[in-house]
Amino acid sequence: MTMMNSIPCMIMRGGTSRGPFLRMRDLPDSQEAQAEILLNLMGSGHALQIDGIGGGDPLTSKVAIVERSSDPEADVDYLFAQVDVLNRRVDFNPNCGNMLSAVGPYAIETGLVEPEAGTTIVRVRNLNTQRLIECHIPTPERQIAYEGDTTISGVPGRAAGIQLSFLEITGTKTGALLPTGQATDTIDGIEVTCLDAATPIMMVNAADLGLSGHESPAELDDHHPAMLKRLELVRRQAGRRMGLGDVSQSVLPKPVLVSAPVDNPSTLCTRYFVPHRCHSAIAVTGAIAVATAVSVPGTVANRIAVEAGKLEAGRQLSQVRLEHPSGFIDLDVEHRDENACDIVRVSLIRTARKIMSGTIFYSLPATPARDTLTSKAS
Structure with a gap:
């Protein structure tokens, strides 16, 4: 027996990736239950992800989960999920900087952050790595500007540039820049x-x-x-x-x-x-x-x-x-x-675009499967 469920969703392109952006508050607390939902809304287990919104490629089978942050140094929290295309597995271990490009705009679009005149800096705490990123979003007249003259390789056309500054990046998963203790x-x-x-x-x-x-x-x-x-x-x-x-x-x-x-x-x-x-x-x-x-x-x-x-x-x-x-x-x-x-920060320019905003529907078994989670965010 399956049940049809729905959740608010915004589909966005971030850099060279694309996927649904969801609010953490709209998902269950259990990461295992979250994984089951993500697998079904993306349509994983089929090469074309035909029964979901995944694009049949790792670059379009990604999910961003965003919520207001409890950390005083951050505005929002961002949890990235890599959803396997062919296998019913979700990896919450890595980060995705391309999807991150759209986290700032999404936070503004959903009212998590109030836009400033000119440029709005959205401070993001990445829950996968417990690191902070500053996202500089162009907001002329307190409105997000998606259109612009910036080009990035791998994305057609031009858009507004978004500067990402990654802070204190070393040892995000292992605790050391060179985790084996050697350069080679x-x-x-x-x-x-x-x-x-x-x-x-x-x-x-x-x-x-x-x-x-x-x-x-x-x-x-x-x-x-x-x-x-x-x-x-x-x-x-x-x-x-x-x-x-x-x-x-x-x-x-x-x-x-x-x-x-x-x-x-x-x-x-x-x-x-x-x-x-x-x-x-x-x-x-x-x-x-x-x-x-x-x-x-x-x-x-x-x-x-x-x-x-x-x-x-x-x-x-x-x-x-x-x-x-x-x-x-x-x-x-x-x-x-x-x-x-000893690296203070690494900065680069990306672009993002809002593609769709609405409600996404997915099927969910009455009893969720137990083998959907491959790793948890640290």
């Missing part, structure tokens, strides 16, 4: 960098896997099965070394292939996995982690940047441009006292 580790004969800044990642020099690092996502996904299998095995071992335990059912750490850039203004070329398919661009949090790693001596990213002449050995880089399959992303990295391992 050797796993299965491959030199990797395990780093935790905004999100845990595992970086590999693409050349060490027999790749140029400039392959398209389709080529990597469809024509390199042996490489993907090896990359996943290395990722799982990296997860254990980082103190994350068995990560076979988690999306963290994210694997990133790095290589020398094609375009002269760029710092590095990246191919980011989510974690079993190559991202069509790069996640915001993943970009922050790579940009942070560029200045950390001895990391895979640092070595490639130095060898490519993008950085002088022993120096820090405050402006980083990363190439990805859809273009590039620019990040500003602020170090404390010129310490490469």
